[in-house]
Amino acid sequence: MAILKQRFGQVARVFQKLMPPPLLAMLICAGLAGYLIFIPPINGLADNGDFYRAMYSNGIYKLLGTHYNYFGYVTQHFGLMKYYNEYRSVTFSSQPIFVRLAVGLNKLFYSRTVFDIRFMGLVNYGLYLGSIYLLTDALTFPSKRWRNYLIAGLVVFVFGDSSFTLYFNSFFAEPQMLSMTLYSFSSIMLLARQRYRRRWPLLLVFMLSTLLLISSKSQNAPLALSYTVVALGLLFLPHFKAQRLYLFAGIGILLITGGLTYTLIGKNFTSINQYQAFSHGVLTQTGDPSKAIATNGIDEQYALMKDQDYYAKQFAAIQPPQSYVEKNLLPKYNFVWIVKYYMGHLKQFGKLMDLTAADVMITQTKAVGDYTKASGASPGQQVTFFTGYSAIAGAFFPQKFAFNCLLAVAFVMVYAVGMYNDLRQHEIEGVLRFCLVLGLMTIFIFVPIISIVGDGDADLAKHIFMVPVSLDLTFLLFISDILNHRLWHAYREGTTTE
Known part of the structure; x- marks a missing residue:
């Protein structure tokens, strides 16, 4: 029995070394998302009329002689302009960076005249997998416990949900927003937990991902204020005084980017x-x-x-x-x-806010279909493959905005205690966690308000996309901190850097 237990321990250690939680989470998400977006008949999201904003200015158009499907079916093939493109972008956005990369890959490996939406999916897929790896690493480091595989499973369950990955085969900005949010969150947590000796690569990841997120669509302009709150936590990094000028310059760039994203709307x-x-x-x-x-x-x-x-x-x-x-x-x-x-008319406004609360966790876009016409699916048919988290959260999450406010206050108070305890112990993890959670909770509360005032309840699920993402990240952080016994203070069982 002792020999069997010893061998089992050896096998477990080898598995843990060859397949750490971040790698396992990334590989599972790669399989789930890859099955949806690459394996025929492919899945994605149909055009709700917004695709033109990303298509025409980047040289993509509806193929002539074909019936273009709005709302009902995913369109796989588009035309690529061969000559002068007279179209200009209607908004200031970072999305063209990713669309042009997809077009370049399409021309290199597929066709110079026909665009396959799977190349857009490929770009989003690559960004997404890297963000899943960093997120899982940020939530589990430095603990080596087996419970980290449970955390990895939760990451897959939440962010491997098809309601997020269906966006990849589309011209919506949401897939880039998802990945950039995960990169931004992960870089802050990895800095807080001192994952690497050199800080500047993570600071660069935070700044670039946040800038790309804020500028991805006009509705994200107010996020500059939320991420300024997050960035202020970096002032507490040890031995950081010499770099504070660069940090304030970076915060200024974030605010300017938010201002440009708002003022340059067509x-x-x-x-x-x-x-x-x-x-x-x-x-x-x-x-x-x-x-x-x-x-x-x-x-x-x-x-x-x-x-x-x-x-x-x-x-x-x-x-x-x-x-x-x-x-x-x-x-x-x-x-x-x-x-x-x-x-x-506060009563009317309260009803509208409760309407947003009812839609907060319904992340699967219901207004458009998820299948191509060639698949034989009915118009507007929705994918049900690996949508457990979005289905459960959408069905059982309380549908009152007042509850959302109370939940946000509860998270902020919990992490305020952790910040206080860490400041007393001269630790910085709790400070960065608090600023991060506070920034995410401002998104959770204020984005629905801005969406209602700015666009009513039209396309509400897309306009409040950052709300469930922010809540999901806070939820995962909360669960991982409980499992690794560091909710009220920084991890104290010894850390290793590399």
Whole structure:
């Protein structure tokens, strides 16, 4: 029996050495995501009308002579422009970096005239796997316990969920946002836990990933403030005084990037958001919208536009892109007007916030299909493969915004205690963890508010994408800290660096 136990221990140690938790989590996620996005018939997300923002400015167009599918089916093949491209990006965004990389790989390995969406998937896939490895490493280092494999399993269960990886075969910015958020989070935690002797590579990863995240889409501009809170924790790194000037310069760059991302939004994009903030926000969750808007200086006839999209799928009382709306409605209100309106209609605003809370953990995009037409699936059919986490979280997460606020306060208080204990012991891990959790919780609370004020409940699951990601990361950090007995203080069983 003793010999058997000894051999089992030897095998376990060899396995632990050859297959550490970060590598195992990455390989499992590679298999799950690779099956979805590369193996025919492929899966992804159909075009909801937003693809053009990333397509045309990067030389991609709908293939002529083919029936292009909106909403119902994933389109696998697109055309590549061969001559002068007159289209320009409608927003300031980092997304073209990744789209052009995909186009370059497509031209190198596949075709110079036809673009296969799987090359977009390949770029997103590579970014994602690296982020999964770093995330698992950040959550498990330096402990060598077997419970770290449980943490690795949780990472796979949460971020290997198909509701996240289906985005890879699409022209949405969400897959890059996911990976950049994981890189940013992981770099801070690896710095906090002093994973490597040299800090500058992790500081560079944090800065680049955060900049790419903030600039990936206009809705992310306010994230600059949240990540400024996160970056302030770096001031507590030991022997960092000489580099503080560089840190403040980096924070300045984050804020400038957020400002540019917001101010350089195209006029057409601004009109869409402004209109839907009215039709999907001001006019909803109220018994008599016509009376409410009339008392605030807008003709009550516009109440007929309740729940109408800017580009309506069906019959509309009046088409929003028409000059009548742009001349007679849009100039009469703005962001400040909407804020004042909600301040005078707090009950209605509360209902809208509860609506966002109900959608917080529903990360699978329901408005579009996940299959190609060649697969034989019905239009709009959804993937159910490995969607356990999103299904459970979407079904059982409390649907009240007040609960979200209480949850955020609870997480912040828990990590505030850890920060206090570490400061007394002259440790920095608790300080960086606290700033990180505080920054993530500001995203968790304020992004839904900004989404409702800025665009109503239109495309809500996409607009609040950063909310469930931030909560999921905080949840994983909380569980991993409990399992490794470092919730209230830094890890104290000895660390090793390499």
